[in-house]
Amino acid sequence: MKNEFEAVRGAIPGPRTAALQEQLAQYESQNVTFLSDEFPVFWESASGSTVTDVDGNRFIDLTSAFGVASVGHSNPSVVAAITLQANALMHGMGDVHPTEVRSRLLERLARLLPGGLSKTFLATTGSEAVEAALKTAVIATAKHRFLAYRGAYHGLSLGALTVSGIEKFVEPFRGLVPHETTLLDYPDAQRITLGDATAQLERQAGDCSEIAALIIEPLQGRGGCILPPKGYLAHVRRFCDERGILMIADEIYTGFGRTGYWFACDAEGVIPDIVCIGKAMGGGFPISAAVARPPIMDVWPLSTGEALHTSTYLGNPMGCAAALATIEELERGHLPQRARELGDLLGSRLERLLAHDNVVAVRGRGMMWGVQLRSAAEADRVVKRVLARGVILLQAGPAGDVLSITPPLVIDESVLIRALDIIKEEL
Ligand SMILES: Cc1ncc(COP(=O)(O)O)c(C=O)c1O
Known part of the structure; x- marks a missing residue:
């Protein structure tokens, strides 16, 4: 050739x-x-x-390697931040002894995210961020059912699979994944009008009295890069408010500038109750987060020494340093x-x-x-x-x-x- x-x-x-x-x-x-x-x-x-x-x-x-390398592969500022941090402290102690770099990242995320989304669970992968968001919705509402979309990809861990919209990933594990999610059709702006899309949502959602949250990708990535009609996200926001359902935006793919806005929900001025972020967040270092508005996150019980939700690598110092440097690079280069x-x-x-x-x-x-x-x-x-x-x-x-x-x-x-x-x- x-x-x-x-x-x-x-x-x-x-x-x-x-x-x-x-x-x-x-x-x-x-x-x-x-x-x-x-x-x-x-x-x-x-x-x-x-x-x-x-x-x-x-x-x-x-591909940016699955949408991760938004600031470029091995971005020199991100590499320098990780190197400096690795020389000082490579690994911290999750939920026990925190670090300054973690605290700085949490404060930075709160300033970056819109509408008072300011209380965070840090995690390592996108799926874990989704799990933290789902658990937060369950804790905050005392309900355990979800609305999600056909074609949705929220990760492959068992919790994330409960809201998966791609059957082949769920089918072999059906026995382990509870059947608690109502799947809705994701409206493709090229095939359906806003009016029909909103009517479809109301029709397919049915009785929402047992629903904790609706989870949506503002632009479906793995599902085939599908955009909903303009105004749909704002309608979903109203739909959730009217029914006392939380809105979870999965911005793991779309976040950190990918769609031309810091976050894809910004395009419609929509502020979800919980947002999931990951991928580009660490510039290539695995780090992710679920961020909620304080009244929602604060329903979790206060830690008295044993967190109900945490992990060994929560807030890994190199990940926090990488995320701070990545955000700075996104800002510096507009x-x-x-x-x-x-x-x-x-x-x-x-x-x-x-x-x-x-x-x-x-x-x-x-x-x-x-x-x-x-x-x-x-x-x-x-x-x-x-x-x-x-x-x-x-x-x-x-x-x-x-x-x-x-x-x-x-x-x-x-x-x-x-x-x-x-x-x-x-x-
Ligand atoms: C929208 C969305 N959510 C969640 C995930 C899962 O992230 P991870 O593969 O880091 O678990 C992905 C991965 O492609 C994704 O695109």
Whole structure:
């Protein structure tokens, strides 16, 4: 194959990747990594929007590695903050002896988040943040049922699975996951009007007297990058208020500038009762949080030495330092605003792809876009073809028929355009 990128040196995957594939196949649960002759590559290093594999091939990353590397891979300020913190204190004592850096992060989050969302449970992964939010809703309302959306992805731990909208993740574990959630259709702005979407919500939710909370992604990410009609989130807010239901916004994917706003709910001026954040929060270091308004969080019993909800790594000092540095980088580079501006260019370029027969829909906002193709097989083919030409892409959507495009917010415009040209050619 002719290599478009000088940076791609030979066949993908290269010889070192092929050797490592064999080792991985032998020692990792076969459920984890899909291995084939064309996919994946073993990453060795990454900087900004460039990833280098173990064979020395360089790729443009259009995924931010699941939406994490918004400030760029190995952002130097984040690396410096982690290094400094690691030299001073790598690990603290969760809920027993706190640290200054944790306290500073909690205060910073309270100033950053809108509308008095100021009391936090820190955690490590997105799923854990969702679990903390669900537990908080149960504690605050003394109810234990939820409203969630079809296509929703809130993580794969058992608690998070109770509000999953993707059946294949739940089905094998059905016996462990309580059937307490009412699933609603997530309204796709390209297919349903606001009026129909709100009527659908009222109809499908039914009797809400036992419902603790409604959990919603303001823009469904793994579900295929689906945007609700403008005004829908504000309607959900009113819907919850009228019924005494808490509103949980899962901003794990959409938060920290991804959609052109600090948080996607900001676009509609909506303030949830609880927000879940993670992914980009630590710039690559695993840290997440559930943040609530004080009247809700303060229903938890006061700790008298034994927390009802905590974990060994809660508020890990390196994670807190990484998150503080990441927030500073987002601010310094005006990255939410950059996501909006560059996102306009990205969106208009992607919309041109609708001219191709195999493109069904293009949707998104800021630096979070999905290109829906005719089939998952077609999306799979494109992902592999562009990889061979130096571009890393992900598939999304319950069926896998969507190309998900979520580049680092710091990506050079010319690099982005180059990567989009390659996608266009492979379509
Ligand atoms: C919206 C949303 N919530 C929760 C999660 C789960 O996060 P994690 O994989 O860190 O557990 C994800 C992960 O993709 C996500 O996109």
